[in-house]
Amino acid sequence: MALNTIIKSPLALAITAALTTTALPAIAQDEAVKIVQSKCLACHTEESSKAPQWSRISHQRKTPEGWLMTIGRMQMMHGLQISDDERSAVVKYLADRQGLAPEETTDYRYAMERRLDTMEVFDDSQLEEMCARCHSGARVGLQRRPAAEWEHLVHFHLGQWPSTEYQALARDRDWFPIALNEMVPKLAKMFPMDNDNWKQWQAATKPNFVGEWSFAVHQPGRGDGRGVMKVEQQEADRYSVTVEGQWADGTPLKGFGSAIVYTGFEWRAQIDLGGVQMRQVLAASKDGMNLSGRVFETVHDERGMEFSAAKATTGNSQIIAVYPQNLKAGESTEVTIVGSGLKGRVSLGKGVSVEKVLNRTYNSVTVLAKAAKGATTSANGVSVGAVNGGQFAVYDKVDQVKVMPAFTIARVGGNGGSTPKVQARFEAEAWGAGADGKAGTEDDIRIGYLPASWHVEPFDEAAKADNDVHFAGRMNAASGVFTPGNAGPNPERRMSTNNAGNLKVVAQVQDGDQTLTGDGQLIVTVQRWNDAPLP
Known part of the structure; x- marks a missing residue:
């Protein structure tokens, strides 16, 4: 690990x-x-x-x-x-x-x-x-x-x-x-x-990064977003970057910065995204039509988002993201498909009807979708015209909830010290039973992330005895973001130890009249002093 x-x-x-x-x-x-x-x-x-x-x-x-x-x-x-x-x-x-x-x-x-x-x-x-x-x-x-x-x-x-x-x-x-x-x-x-x-690779033609890239992002605790990243060449392998888009809730997603490409495909950029300094660590596909990787805060690398992009150019038609990822039987919602060259009829698979196209551009299409009242849980393929990609789940009920990640760490910090706190971020992943009707088997169907209510409990008897829930930090009940306690000895704790802890992370998902729970483990530990570019 x-x-x-x-x-x-x-x-x-x-x-x-x-x-x-x-x-x-x-x-x-x-x-x-x-x-x-x-x-x-x-x-x-x-x-x-x-x-x-x-x-x-x-x-x-x-x-x-x-x-x-x-x-x-x-x-x-x-x-x-x-x-x-x-x-x-x-x-x-x-x-x-x-x-x-x-x-x-x-x-x-x-x-x-x-x-x-x-x-x-x-x-x-x-x-x-x-x-x-x-x-x-x-x-x-x-x-x-x-x-x-x-x-x-x-x-x-x-x-x-x-x-x-x-x-x-x-x-x-x-x-x-x-x-x-x-x-x-x-x-x-x-x-x-x-x-x-x-x-x-040395002999291969290297990707051309100049132009517009249609992108999709997903950040735990924040959700989904999309936009266009415009890349202009400044010098050999050096580029200026502008980002313009929005989160799923309509909040603007804008930024600017500069990038450099190593080895013909390794993209590294520094971006000011809404006043926050972010790093892009991405890799281009060998044909130069896709960029993917992670974008994270320069100071807080735990605060990051998944990033995928398709070059918005003639002949590059593909789907890179669909959000939300699911829809319950009998309900309707707006669904956004992100990609490049998205022309033609939208299909979200069996049991789902597209009621209306709400917005369409070259890089995205948003529709009002409705799941049939009697639809059963299934993982559907998505298509826009002749382009296939992504997955959209229809479900009649949730059978299991998993906390993602199942195990992670947070680190104490601050309190006058030079090292900031390192948060932990969680999501609740819903699953439906497959053809055998039993949850927790190999044919289970992934429904995707659902809203949850979050809290922490002692992971074991030792954590309970040391009152880790009180000292180790606080969980945001709505977002699933855990912020650890202050660094340094705590005179209120037994033997004045620090605010480390061993916690069980619990997600509660409401599905109709049933409440399902899932849990994971969170270790709250001390600061990370050595922080090399490769761990």
């Missing part, structure tokens, strides 16, 4: 900001090479001046965040003197020249997108025990090295952290020989420096 202690220092924050700093003039590629030669060759050696090639540096491939962390480590641990502008130029050069192909990042994008409640699961238990016990496994999965470089990394870990062999999941085994003789060949095979995906 990516809940590791991960450096919240001014330098670390500056390093992260460098990913989206585009106001300064772009430095040409040959200038970036000169920076490497002047700043790095005091320790690294030049292997070839033609390519060029440098020891260690030229034998790794990483994401932009990975290269940022490398340079940041050189600054903090080895005294590298480099300006913000120079650092940004080197990251851009290395990420383009030695980045990852789209296929190589797919399974680990949660780390770049700051989804810090992700439960990591790997088929290889040795990878979990030897690597992911200290940092996320995604940090490993977002690197590519030959065997010799993986071996160097093992030696680096032991040299930098000599106590590694005496920590949990290390002192119970012969750690160093296992790392060298078993993990090095395994990692070289799992994450090789050279492969077909990278070769093909």
